[in-house]
Amino acid sequence: MTSDLDGLTALVTGGASGIGLATARLLGERGARVAVLDLDPSALGEPLRGFTADVADDRSVRSAVERAAEALGGVDILVNNAGIGAAGTVEDNPDEQWHRVLDVNVLGIVRTTRAALPYLRRSACASVVNTCSIAATAGLPQRALYSASKGAVLSLTLAMSADHVREGIRVNCVNPGTVDTPWVSRLLDSAADPQAERAALSARQPTGRLVTAEEVAAAIAYLASPAAGSVTGTALAVDGGMAGLRLRPEPKQ
Numbered sequence: 704m705t706s707d708l709d710g711l712t713a714l715v716t717g718g719a720s721g722i723g724l725a726t727a728r729l730l731g732e733r734g735a736r737v738a739v740l741d742l743d744p745s746a747l748g749e750p751l752r753g754f755t756a757d758v759a760d761d762r763s764v765r766s767a768v769e770r771a772a773e774a775l776g777g778v779d780i781l782v783n784n785a786g787i788g789a790a791g792t793v794e795d796n797p798d799e800q801w802h803r804v805l806d807v808n809v810l811g812i813v814r815t816t817r818a819a820l821p822y823l824r825r826s827a828c829a830s831v832v833n834t835c836s837i838a839a840t841a842g843l844p845q846r847a848l849y850s851a852s853k854g855a856v857l858s859l860t861l862a863m864s865a866d867h868v869r870e871g872i873r874v875n876c877v878n879p880g881t882v883d884t885p886w887v888s889r890l891l892d893s894a895a896d897p898q899a900e901r902a903a904l905s906a907r908q909p910t911g912r913l914v915t916a917e918e919v920a921a922a923i924a925y926l927a928s929p930a931a932g933s934v935t936g937t938a939l940a941v942d943g944g945m946a947g948l949r950l951r952p953e954p955k956q
């Protein structure tokens with residue numbers, strides 16, 4: 704049986720956990736040869752190939768992209784997914800934390816894409832998918848720094864899409880709502896009342912539940928696939944309707 708990604712090669716940053724891991728697995732199931740770039744990819748099993756990389760360190764990224772491209776035989780798909788969070792208003796985060804989060808979430812994409820472009824240019828169906836966030840398009844409380852980083856990811860996606868469309872490289876992003884990943888579990892664990900916090904986050908989404916990592920992975924795989932050959936410069940929301948819908952409160956029983 705053939706699959707839509709048969710013969711293609713993919714790099715997924717932050718692919719050792721959550722959305723990245725679900726994406727790496729799905730791309731593999733659909734026929735791609737997949738390399739994961741992460742701080743600690745040691746727990747990954749076959750067929751995924753792990754490469755240690757810190758997207759905040761240019762040398763580490765260049766070396767990992769080069770080794771991964773060599774192992775896979777090229778790069779057709781780049782998923783820029785590695786990211787870190789930050790809580791607080793504009794008053795709360797010290798400058799060092801601003802630099803750190805922007806360094807990982809925004810410059811991480813710059814470094815990995817820069818290193819992968821020579822390989823993407825040789826591909827007949829090259830595409831880049833960035834993991835952005837609902838925080839890029841909606842004002843969420845206590846997320847000033849994180850939202851600024853994801854707003855930059857959205858704009859960077861559009862700019863990269865314009866720069867590389869004539870080279871045959873498509874660039875898109877996904878905007879997830881709150882996704883049930885180890886990241887969100889850590890957030891819930893640190894809340895005073897984790898159950899109430901989970902209920903509040905679920906209720907914020909019109910579907911009434913958190914998004915699954917597999918649902919985001921499916922959107923990334925679509926954008927990365929040849930089926931999306933005319934799709935570039937878009938942000939695909941996977942947010943349970945959070946960005947677009949305005950529901951009235953449920954009528955009281």
Ligand SMILES: NC(=O)c1ccc[n+]([C@@H]2O[C@H](COP(=O)([O-])OP(=O)(O)OC[C@H]3O[C@@H](n4cnc5c(N)ncnc54)[C@H](O)[C@@H]3O)[C@@H](O)[C@H]2O)c1
Pocket residue numbers: 716717718719720721722723740741742743756757758759784785786787807834835836837878879880881882883884885886887
């Ligand atoms: N979980 C959510 O609700 C949610 C919502 C919207 C967007 N996102 C975005 O999705 C992406 C993945 O989030 P997740 O929830 O799967 O998180 P996660 O913490 O489960 O996984 C993130 C992965 O990125 C890796 N990583 C972190 N910093 C790195 C670095 N400097 N270099 C290389 N790898 C690094 C981690 O080791 C980890 O494997 C992030 O970009 C995040 O901003 C998450």
